[in-house]
Amino acid sequence: MHTIIEPFRIKMTEPIHLISKEERINALANAHYNVFLLDADDCCIDLLTDSGTGAMSTQQWAALMLGDESYAGSRSWKKFEKAVRQITGMKHIFPTHQGRAAESLMAHILVKEGDIIPNNSHFDTTRANIEFRGGIALNLLSEKGMDLTANVPFKGDMDVDKLQQTIEEYSVERIPFCMITVTNNTGGGQPVSMANIRAVKHVLQKHGIPLIIDSCRFAENAYFVKQEEEGYAEKSLLEIAQEMFSYADAATMSAKKDGLANIGGFFVCQNDKWAEQFRNMLILREGFPTYGGLAGRDLEVLAVGFMEALDYDYQVYRHATISYMGRFLEQKGIPYVKPVGGHAVFLDAREFLPHIPPLHYPGIGLVNTLYIEGGIRSVELGSVMFGHFDANGDEQPSPLELVRLAFPRRVYTQSHFDYMLEVIEKVWQERDKIHGYRITYQPEFLRHFSCYFEEL
Numbered sequence: 149m150h151t152i153i154e155p156f157r158i159k160m161t162e163p164i165h166l167i168s169k170e171e172r173i174n175a176l177a178n179a180h181y182n183v184f185l186l187d188a189d190d191c192c193i194d195l196l197t198d199s200g201t202g203a204m205s206t207q208q209w210a211a212l213m214l215g216d217e218s219y220a221g222s223r224s225w226k227k228f229e230k231a232v233r234q235i236t237g238m239k240h241i242f243p244t245h246q247g248r249a250a251e252s253l254m255a256h257i258l259v260k261e262g263d264i265i266p267n268n269s270h271f272d273t274t275r276a277n278i279e280f281r282g283g284i285a286l287n288l289l290s291e292k293g294m295d296l297t298a299n300v301p302f303k304g305d306m307d308v309d310k311l312q313q314t315i316e317e318y319s320v321e322r323i324p325f326c327m328i329t330v331t332n333n334t335g336g337g338q339p340v341s342m343a344n345i346r347a348v349k350h351v352l353q354k355h356g357i358p359l360i361i362d363s364c365r366f367a368e369n370a371y372f373v374k375q376e377e378e379g380y381a382e383k384s385l386l387e388i389a390q391e392m393f394s395y396a397d398a399a400t401m402s403a404k405k406d407g408l409a410n411i412g413g414f415f416v417c418q419n420d421k422w423a424e425q426f427r428n429m430l431i432l433r434e435g436f437p438t439y440g441g442l443a444g445r446d447l448e449v450l451a452v453g454f455m456e457a458l459d460y461d462y463q464v465y466r467h468a469t470i471s472y473m474g475r476f477l478e479q480k481g482i483p484y485v486k487p488v489g490g491h492a493v494f495l496d497a498r499e500f501l502p503h504i505p506p507l508h509y510p511g512i513g514l515v516n517t518l519y520i521e522g523g524i525r526s527v528e529l530g531s532v533m534f535g536h537f538d539a540n541g542d543e544q545p546s547p548l549e550l551v552r553l554a555f556p557r558r559v560y561t562q563s564h565f566d567y568m569l570e571v572i573e574k575v576w577q578e579r580d581k582i583h584g585y586r587i588t589y590q591p592e593f594l595r596h597f598s599c600y601f602e603e604l
């Protein structure tokens with residue numbers, strides 16, 4: 149077997165701004181120890197997110213120039229609609245400017261006070277949009293998904309028995325729909341098996357509850373299904389994606405992930421009534437239904453990007469880069485979520501820094517040290533992002549303390565990965581010196597984006 153190479157060559161370069169450790173120490177202090185508040189130019193390797201950070205292909209750049217900026221019924225819209233319909237098979241297709249716009253309008257039309265929305269794991273914006281409407285966002289991840297070290301496939305699966313119990317406990321009336329997130333971003337970027345989606349659908353169908361797929365990484369999930377699930381080896385990624393969407397009544401999408409674009413999203417559904425309500429809200433909040441907050445050129449780029457994400461060679465390369473990192477961490481005994489996910493590696497900050505209690509935010513300690521040591525920007529998915537306050541106003545930690553290294557698509561090369569591994573190893577060797585943090589300012593919603601920290 150030869151080395152799996154990047155299935156592209158570089159035609160345009162973007163310089164990385166290299167700054168010293170002292171400059172990084174200052175930059176982080178000025179950002180109140182919250183890496184979301186850093187200047188991107190001060191980050192040598194930016195793994196904050198894989199969202200909207202990918203590199204476009206020559207085909208996409210060429211398509212951009214074909215953008216038809218007509219207000220209504222543009223050519224670019226037709227191409228977008230055709231590509232999304234081919235993949236999802238949905239009757240109604242609505243572009244949105246990004247995923248959370250689709251979620252916000254969906255929650256507006258479908259969620260009311262006291263409603264229960266089950267999911268394998270809600271992403272933070274999905275949860276926030278549901279809670280903003282007074283709904284309750286429930287995570288029903290399978291047992292295997294909660295075990296960070298079980299090296300088994302499809303750890304994004306939902307616990308179907310718990311779903312059944314939830315329906316019995318709260319009654320069908322309180323559950324307007326159920327969601328499933330592919331891949332499960334919050335729980336390690338772990339994939340969901342087709343068998344699980346089918347089983348979830350089977351339970352929901354008995355009770356007449358619709359299924360909405362949060363489909364941000366539908367192509368990465370399709371690759372896992374092809375590689376690891378029986379009966380799919382001979383199917384194309386497109387066919388697998390089509391089967392997955394066939395079980396859904398609707399889907400939300402952030403095209404900043406598997407749209408291989410820098411902005412965009414969609415909401416698609418089969419139900420005419422939902423479509424009418426969604427269309428009305430879309431016009432009010434995003435734009436006319438044939439552009440939905442996007443420029444014609446964005447729609448062009450997306451029509452190409454969705455299909456490129458389903459290219460098998462691209463997915464082979466993408467997964468190879470992430471597995472490479474996993475193999476190294478394994479060799480060095482550095483704690484991470486196993487197996488590696490489809491878009492990211494998640495370090496286990498609780499195991500990495502056992503001397504820092506959850507409410508001193510071990511994840512923030514690790515994130516900030518990776519930045520100071522190597523200029524690597526990562527993100528905490530732990531008690532800052534997912535902690536909550538109970539009825540007495542006491543802060544409750546998240547069950548997991550993870551640090552996500554999310555990989556932008558088609559951006560970093562092998563030597564960048566080798567550099568990241570050197571930095572992580574150095575931080576691991578000096579982990580005893582890392583401190584916890586406390587929060588000195590926090591807003592009401594999505595606090596991780598803008599809160600301030602102080603080192604303990």
Ligand SMILES: *Cc1c(COP(=O)(O)O)cnc(C)c1O
Pocket residue numbers: 199246247248249271273274329333362364401402403404405412413
């Ligand atoms: C990114 C993401 C969203 C939100 O999409 P945006 O484009 O960032 O608004 C929703 N769900 C999941 C699983 C995501 O990864």
